[in-house]
Amino acid sequence: MKRKIVAVVLASTMVLGLAACGGGDAGTTDTTGGDDAAATNEAGGDDADVKEGSSDDENTLTVWTWDPNFNIYAIEKAAEIYEKDHPGFKVDVSEIKSDDIETRLTTAVSAGDLSTLPDIFLMQDNSFQKYATNYPDIFTDLTDSGIDFSQFSQAKVAYSTLDGKNYGIPFDNGTVIECLRTDMLEEAGYTIDDFTDITWSDFMEKAKVVKEKTGQPILTSQAGSPDLVMEML
Incomplete structure (x- = not known):
């Protein structure tokens, strides 16, 4: 059964995005403009602890993200809050670096098999538009999901908006300061x-x-x- 996937985008600015996963045909995906070098890497990589594919448990979501002290902590804390009203819900988080997540996305599309992708993944703002444009089959249209995107910074929302549709959820909007000696x-x-x-x-x-x-x-x-x-x- 096809599962919905969320893709998140972080950095000093980041976004969450949902992708459509499953073993369906990805042959119609436009792969032009992708990272050819990354496409040659194996999706599995050397990370034995990485949870590939969406969970078979309808009450569990698989997540790819990085930084245990920030991103992973936030995802797990959100799951705790959600679980209070949805007993038994949980997230299965794999710690994967940003570049490696992008490599895995490219590899999955090149192989025509999106079943290796998780339910939720984090992505840098500067990469979101490229991946949403070149690999549209990965992402889920969240425009009518009930999320009030007006509550987010519109500059952040723009990163995950394509042709007037929302394909990601803003996750982080960090403040940047300049430090001088x-x-x-x-x-x-x-x-x-x-x-x-x-x-x-x-x-x-x-x-x-x-x-x-x-x-x-x-x-x-x-x-x-x-x-x-x-x-x-």
């Missing part, structure tokens, strides 16, 4: 006030001075990671 600013002839309420162009010009005076860049980023750009957006 005041001793380094002072060495460059600045104070924190010089970097308060300024334009990006002004920031860049002052950042060049900081680099010239101190030898250190004012911004850093992890190689191969889009986190800094995502936070700025």
Whole structure:
């Protein structure tokens, strides 16, 4: 029997989305624009503890997410609250990194078998539109689900909206702050006030001075990671 799947999107901003799973034919899925390298990986990977596929128990939902102290905690806490009015309900959570979840989604579509996918998965905002556009068979239309999307930040809702339909549930909208070394600013002839309420162009010009005076860049980023750009957006 086909089960409904929820896909969630996180990061400094994230979204929850439902996907349609089961062993049905995914041959009509448009896979253009997908990650070809990721598609060559096995869906099972090396994670022996990963629960693949939707649960056979109608009162249990399988979940793929990451971060035990935040995302997994939130999912399990939500299940506790729901279980109070729905005795016997539970979630079966597998801890999987964001990149690995995306790899598994791509692999499932490429194999034409969505039965390996869980009921709920977490996804980064910046990936949601790409996957919803290229792999529409994965997601469930939640527009008429009874969820009041007006209660969420509309910028967050937009990430999981495609052609006017809602395919995800906003999950997290984290605040981003900038932390600056005041001793380094002072060495460059600045104070924190010089970097308060300024334009990006002004920031860049002052950042060049900081680099010239101190030898250190004012911004850093992890190689191969889009986190800094995502936070700025």
